[in-house]
Amino acid sequence: xxxxxxxxxxxxxxxxxxxxxxxxxxxxxxxxxxxxxxxxxxxxxxxxxxxxxxxxxxxxxxxxxxxxxxxxxxxxxxxxxxxxxxxxxxxxxxxxxxxxxxxxxxxxxxxxxxxxxxxxxxxxxxxxxxxxxxxxxxxxxxxxxxxxxxxxxxxxxxxxxxxxxxxxxxxxxxxxxxxxxxxxxxxxxxxxxxxxxxxxxxxxxxxxxxxxxxxxxxxxxxxxxxxxxxxxxxxxxxxxxxxxxxxxxxxxxxxxxxxxxxxxxxxxxxxxxxxxxxxxxxxxxxxxxxxxxxxxxxxxxxxxxxxxxxxxxxxxxxxxxxxxxxxxxxxxxxxxxxxxxxxxxxxxxxxxxxxxxxxxxxxxxxxxxxxxxxxxxxxxxxxxxxxxxxxxxxxxxxxxxxxxxxxxxxxxxxxxxxxxxxxxxxxxxxxxxxxxxxxxxxxxxxxxxxxxxxxxxxxxxxxxxxxxxxxxxxxxxxxxxxxxxxxxxxxxxxxxxxxxxxxxxxxxxxxxxxxxxxxxxxxxxxxxxxxxxxxxxxxx
Numbered sequence: 377x378x379x380x381x382x383x384x385x386x387x388x389x390x391x392x393x394x395x396x397x398x399x400x401x402x403x404x405x406x407x408x409x410x411x412x413x414x415x416x417x418x419x420x421x422x423x424x425x426x427x428x429x430x431x432x433x434x435x436x437x438x439x440x441x442x443x444x445x446x447x448x449x450x451x452x453x454x455x456x457x458x459x460x461x462x463x464x465x466x467x468x469x470x471x472x473x474x475x476x477x478x479x480x481x482x483x484x485x486x487x488x489x490x491x492x493x494x495x496x497x498x499x500x501x502x503x504x505x506x507x508x509x510x511x512x513x514x515x516x517x518x519x520x521x522x523x524x525x526x527x528x529x530x531x532x533x534x535x536x537x538x539x540x541x542x543x544x545x546x547x548x549x550x551x552x553x554x555x556x557x558x559x560x561x562x563x564x565x566x567x568x569x570x571x572x573x574x575x576x577x578x579x580x581x582x583x584x585x586x587x588x589x590x591x592x593x594x595x596x597x598x599x600x601x602x603x604x605x606x607x608x609x610x611x612x613x614x615x616x617x618x619x620x621x622x623x624x625x626x627x628x629x630x631x632x633x634x635x636x637x638x639x640x641x642x643x644x645x646x647x648x649x650x651x652x653x654x655x656x657x658x659x660x661x662x663x664x665x666x667x668x669x670x671x672x673x674x675x676x677x678x679x680x681x682x683x684x685x686x687x688x689x690x691x692x693x694x695x696x697x698x699x700x701x702x703x704x705x706x707x708x709x710x711x712x713x714x715x716x717x718x719x720x721x722x723x724x725x726x727x728x729x730x731x732x733x734x735x736x737x738x739x740x741x742x743x744x745x746x747x748x749x750x751x752x753x754x755x756x757x758x759x760x761x762x763x764x765x766x767x768x769x770x771x772x773x774x775x776x777x778x779x780x781x782x783x784x785x786x787x788x789x790x791x792x793x794x795x796x797x798x799x800x801x802x803x804x805x806x807x808x809x810x811x812x813x814x815x816x817x818x819x820x821x822x823x824x825x826x827x828x829x830x831x832x833x834x835x836x837x838x839x840x841x842x843x844x845x846x847x848x849x850x851x852x853x854x855x856x857x858x859x860x861x862x863x864x865x866x867x868x869x870x871x872x873x874x875x876x877x878x879x880x881x882x883x884x885x886x887x888x889x890x891x892x893x894x895x896x897x898x899x900x901x902x903x904x905x906x907x908x909x910x911x912x913x914x915x916x
Contacts, residue, residue, distance in 0.1 A: 397426070397430050398554070400437060402552065402554060404437045404440050405551045405712045407548070407580045407712065410441055413437070413441055423450055424457060428457075428464065431454045431464075432463060435447045435467065439471065439578070440715060441578065441579060442579050444471065448468065448480070452468075455468070465488060466498045469481065469484065476726055531732045534732075536567070536572060538656055539706055540594045541586050541587075541588070541593075542587065542589070542700065542701075545565070546567045546582055547561065547563060547584070547703050548563050548580060548582055549711075549712045551712035557713075558712055575708075575709045576708055578709065578710040581705065582706050584703060584704060585703045586663075586690045586703065588660060591662065594660050595654060595657060596655045596657075596670050596688065597655070597689040597704050598630065598653040598673065599651075599689055599704075600652075600653070601684065601685050601687070603683060606619065606683055615683075617798055617800075617855070618682065619684075620790075624790050625785065626681070628789045629676070629677045630677065634655075634673070637745075637749050638745055640739045640741070641654070643720065644721060645723075646711065652704065652707065656741065657746070658743065659743055661743055661746055666746075667693065674686040674687075682857070682859060690702045708731055767792075771818060773818060774788060774809070776876050777873055782859055783848075783873075787801050787804055791822040792822075794827070796826060796828070800855065801855065803846075804846065804851055806819065806837055807846035808845050808851070810838055810841050816838055817898065819838060821902075844872075846872060848872060849871075851872075
């Protein structure tokens with residue numbers, strides 16, 4: 377082992393293993409000498425001397441180096457030394473699931489049954505049972521290694537064609553974990569297939585300069601980053617809930633706006649502090665035109681956010697002087713500063729090649745469509761996506777509230793995705809939407825996809841509602857929302873979101889018993905129709 381990595385106490389002669397782990401981590405993330413990093417990580421004498429947490433980190437560093445067999449071997453050693461350490465079992469199961477190693481998973485499960493039966497639930501929770509066995513895949517195909525190689529080469533070629541920037545130059549990411557700094561250095565040559573493989577394996581991390589020499593681009597990115605004050609580990613429950621709501625709101629809105637524009641959007645967790653939404657153009661277009669189309673989308677979302685910052689890449693319309701312009705980290709690589717792996721969303725179980733399979737469904741945008749979107753942006757023309765239009769037609773009150781009230785719109789976005797609500801978020805739903813004329817129907821429509829939806833309990837909560845809808849101040853307080861309050865011309869008797877619904881009247885809160893019974897009957901009929909639809913064959 378290199379003496380430069382050792383830190384031995386001169387009095388006791390004891391090796392400082394924590395410092396060793398930190399220095400090896402810095403060596404791995406810098407990518408300066410991957411062979412040296414692998415040699416150090418392969419020292420079996422070190423594994424047994426590390427603490428369980430350090431040994432787990434040692435295994436993760438081996439994964440970053442692309443040596444999954446070594447990572448598995450390190451974890452096996454940890455299992456036998458500390459069988460009760462549940463994090464190691466979960467890490468090992470996740471690794472084998474990603475690699476689709478069903479036989480190894482079976483052996484690991486048998487080992488857990490012998491030495492750590494309390495950790496067996498990890499296997500069922502990971503979806504390990506759904507992985508096809510190696511014997512099932514290409515059982516009679518004697519040329520399967522060549523088939524796999526050809527498949528990988530095809531995906532790399534597709535990857536290179538889609539994520540295409542400046543041809544004669546790209547960038548390598550570096551990180552100094554001790555000083556908590558990172559950055560990029562230019563690599564002044566064309567990117568090769570080997571570079572892409574190194575990036576996908578995690579041995580190197582590369583980025584591309586978006587602007588070509590003629591200031592045109594083949595792709596654009598909406599970059600979504602968590603604001604700096606919220607990047608700390610210690611956050612309040614309210615801050616975490618706000619981040620969760622805004623995160624789902626962003627994904628729903630970006631996908632909806634992209635669908636309306638007829639543009640394919642590829643979301644990705646960047647491995648750092650947020651997400652990338654990738655857009656691809658069939659032929660290179662001017663950077664200014666790409667920026668105009670994507671900026672029009674972000675302008676509709678950004679005012680509704682407090683936890684995330686949205687930015688469009690490329691940032692400039694043209695190159696100036698000898699500069700290379702903006703760069704973006706390529707997807708599916710290791711972020712050198714955080715050590716986290718980036719992945720496409722929704723995350724697909726399997727290795728990186730399973731992730732890359734989604735690229736086959738990408739449909740780059742034609743220049744004519746970009747022209748149409750530019751015109752619509754100038755003329756403020758908005759066309760709804762068919763599914764969203766159908767939802768707004770069925771529930772026009774909810775569509776109005778989503779468009780007009782950002783705070784309530786974020787909670788509705790959670791409901792539409794079937795995400796669980798906190799008690800305060802549920803209180804906001806009951807305290808506002810339930811007071812509409814079709815309140816009972818609308819509340820059931822929002823909550824029916826909740827994991828613990830109980831229609832009888834919902835009816836009970838609805839029956840206990842009294843008074844008036846929650847006001848804007850109360851909603852913002854419950855959600856710990858820091859957005860500006862909406863301004864109404866005549867918010868009588870006080871400001872609340874339902875004033876956006878033209879059909880809402882104060883008299884709706886004192887409906888007659890006959891009206892209530894009719895509303896109940898209609899709601900029950902709607903619920904019955906929803907159940908019947910589940911069993912109808914899908915068109916086509």
